[in-house]
Amino acid sequence: MSDDHAKLTIREVAEAAGVSRMTVTRVMRQDPLVAPKTRAAVEAVIKRLGYEPMHAARNLSSSKPRVIGVVSQQSAATEAMGLGNEYLNILHLGALQVCNEANYGLIFFPALAEEGIDTYVRRVKTRQVAGYVLAAPSTETPGLVEALLASDIPFSAINPADPARCPLSVLSNDRLAVRQIVDEMLRQGHCRIAFAGAGSHVRASSERLAGYLDAISGAAEPRQEPIVYETRGIAFGDGLALGRRIFGQADRPTAIQCITDDMAAGVIAAAHERRLLMPEVLSVGGFDNFGLAMRLYPALSTATLPLMDMAIAATRQVRDTLDGREVAAQICIDCPVVLRDSIGPGAPVKRRARQPV
Structure with a gap:
């Protein structure tokens, strides 16, 4: 791959093809919902420009970073949403399990506001991090998903508000x-x-x-x-x-x-x-x-919010993408219901007595 090709971004491919960056991403992941005519046009531009995704180029390099970043949200924000430290602990443990299996390192980013979106892109370009897992509510940070897409950075989003914006996602039912x-x-x-x-x-x-x-x-x-x-x-x-x-x-x-x-x-x-x-x-x-x-x-x-399973699935999506494996674009996991003592029979409905004729 030439240096010129390495510098190409998904934004330039999208502009040359006259489509959105999301459409280019869907074509590259063989999304069946893309119209044949659009797919052919995008693939022609990719071939003409010699575009290769950043993560594919990284897989060909022996110096690629084997580190995945987990972007959550600062404690104050999660507490305000009813998501305490238990949420963050489960999230991190699930991601860590996958990274340990494949000899990947893991970095936590709990204070998104302090880092700044540009920092996440810079960490990939300087080979500190290879890809990210974004966990709600950080998925709704304005500009974050767009910045990662523009720089062709692999990421999986856990419960994003709009899964269609994310090439990889894990959802709970x-x-x-x-x-x-x-x-x-x-x-x-x-x-x-x-x-x-x-x-x-x-x-x-x-x-x-x-x-x-x-x-x-x-x-x-x-x-x-x-x-x-x-x-x-x-x-x-x-x-x-x-x-x-x-x-x-x-x-x-x-x-x-x-x-x-x-x-x-x-x-x-x-x-x-x-x-x-x-x-x-x-x-x-x-x-x-x-x-x-x-x-x-x-x-x-x-x-039951299956957060451990979701963290494992999202981290595997990123890991397998970095390692060049086929991945499911979207995974949905059920939430088992546990009935305990707080729900019981409702009080009888009081009906108005019929008046004598």
């Missing part, structure tokens, strides 16, 4: 899991089921809300009306504030599906403050199942 929990609430006879924690721009918010709406819209008689509470955050304090606000209302929900276990813990704390019996008067569901769920009273019914 949050939508199905939440539907299963809310279906259980419906089966138990609850007629006023709410969802707590909507409003965030991350994938977890939209997918988990969609699962709740799927269950509510498919409910049999009596028909359910969606009750959605938007909150600024999805941590313990947000659940506590929400519970304190709604539990004094006469028409309060009899069941609440929360976006995270941390938020559910706050809702449960507010219920205990008002001496609401659980699950006799109130049922609560959560999402994550990192460990907090079993320490609550009553033990929390929740869905």
